[in-house]
Amino acid sequence: MLKRWSLLCLLALLALPAAAAVQPGQAAPPLSLPLLSDGSPAVLALASLQGKVVYLDFWASWCGPCRISFPQLEQLRQELGPRGFEVLAVNVDEVEADAQRFLAQVPVTYPVVRDGTGETPRSYGVPGMPTGFLIDRGGVVRLVHQGYRKSDGADLRAAIIDLLGEQAP
Amino acid sequence: MKQLALVLFAVLALCGCETVEPWERGVLAKREMQWQTDPRESSLQAQIFASKEASSGGQGAAGGGCGCN
Numbered sequence: 001m002l003k004r005w006s007l008l009c010l011l012a013l014l015a016l017p018a019a020a021a022v023q024p025g026q027a028a029p030p031l032s033l034p035l036l037s038d039g040s041p042a043v044l045a046l047a048s049l050q051g052k053v054v055y056l057d058f059w060a061s062w063c064g065p066c067r068i069s070f071p072q073l074e075q076l077r078q079e080l081g082p083r084g085f086e087v088l089a090v091n092v093d094e095v096e097a098d099a100q101r102f103l104a105q106v107p108v109t110y111p112v113v114r115d116g117t118g119e120t121p122r123s124y125g126v127p128g129m130p131t132g133f134l135i136d137r138g139g140v141v142r143l144v145h146q147g148y149r150k151s152d153g154a155d156l157r158a159a160i161i162d163l164l165g166e167q168a169p
Numbered sequence: 170m171k172q173l174a175l176v177l178f179a180v181l182a183l184c185g186c187e188t189v190e191p192w193e194r195g196v197l198a199k200r201e202m203q204w205q206t207d208p209r210e211s212s213l214q215a216q217i218f219a220s221k222e223a224s225s226g227g228q229g230a231a232g233g234g235c236g237c238n
Contacts, residue, residue: 062198092192121192128191 021125024142028056028135029123033113036091036099044113046135049086053163055156056133057089058121061102063129065148070106072153076160077110083164084137086110092121092129134159137168 022029032045046054057073059066077087087110093099094116103112115121124133127146134143134156143159145152189197196202205211 058192060192060195062195094193094195098195118190118192121190126191129194131191 021127021144022133022141024144026141028054028133028139028141031090031113031115031120031123033090033115033120036096036103036112036114044088044111046088047139049088050139051137051168052084052086053080053137053160054135055085055087055160056124056135057087057130058092058124058126058132059089059130060091060093061098062093066130067102067106068150069130069132069148069152070108072148072150072156074108074110076153076157077108080157080160080164085160085164088113090115090120092116092118092126132156134163136163136166 028046030046032043032047035042035044046056055073055076057069059069073087073089077085087108089108089110089112091099091112091114093114096114096116099112099114124131127144130146130148132143132145132148133141134145136142142163145156200206
C-alpha cells in the first residue's frame with residue numbers, strides 16, 4: 001500500500017504542470033520594462049502601444065532563429081508601421097552586453113526592452129525561443145508564433161495585415 | 170523502514186530536479202556545452218569514419234572504402 005502511494009506521489013511530483021502559455025484570444029499580460037537600445041532608464045509599457053497591432057518578440061542573443069527574424073521584423077515594421085504596426089522586442093539575455101553586441105550586428109529601429117529576471121517570459125509562458133505574440137489593437141493576443149524560419153515572414157505579414165484591417169474596440 | 174527511507178531519498182532527489190526554462194538556455198547554447206563543438210568537423214569525421222571503417226547506416230550512403238562518397 002505504502003509502495004503504491006509513494007509511487008503515485010512521485011508521479012504527481014513529476015507531472016507538476018509548467019506555467020501555461022498565453023493562448024490566442026487571451027488578453028496580453030501587462031508589461032513595463034526598461035529600454036535596452038539607448039541605455040537610459042526610460043521604461044516602455046505595452047499599454048502605451050494600445051491601439052496598434054504589436055508583435056511582442058521574446059529573443060536572446062544566443063538564439064539562432066532570432067538572428068533571422070530581426071531583419072524581417074524590421075522590414076515589416078518599415079512597411080506596415082505607418083498603418084499602425086509596431087514591434088516590441090523583449091530581450092531575455094542573462095548578460096546585457098551580449099544583447100548589445102547582437103544589436104550592433106543586427107541593428108533595428110523598433111524598441112527593444114530588457115528583462116533579465118525572467119519574470120515577463122514566465123508570465124507569458126514563453127514555450128521556446130524565439131516566441132512572438134501578435135497582439136491586436138484591443139490588446140488581445142491573436143497569434144503565437146514559436147521559432148522563426150526565413151519563410152515565416154510572408155505568413156506573418158498576412159496575419160498582421162488582417163489585424164490592421166480591424167477597428168480598435 | 171527500508172522502503173520508507175528509499176521513498177524519502179527518492180523524493181529528496183526529485184527535489185533537485187529543475188526545469189530549465191526556454192529563456193534560461195543561454196549558457197547551454199554555448200559552443201563548449203554542445204556534444205559536437207564543431208558541426209563541420211564532426212560531419213567530416215563521420216564521413217571518414219563511415220567510409221574507412223566500411224560501416225554504413227545512420228550516416229548517409231555506404232561507400233567503397235575510398236572516402237570519396
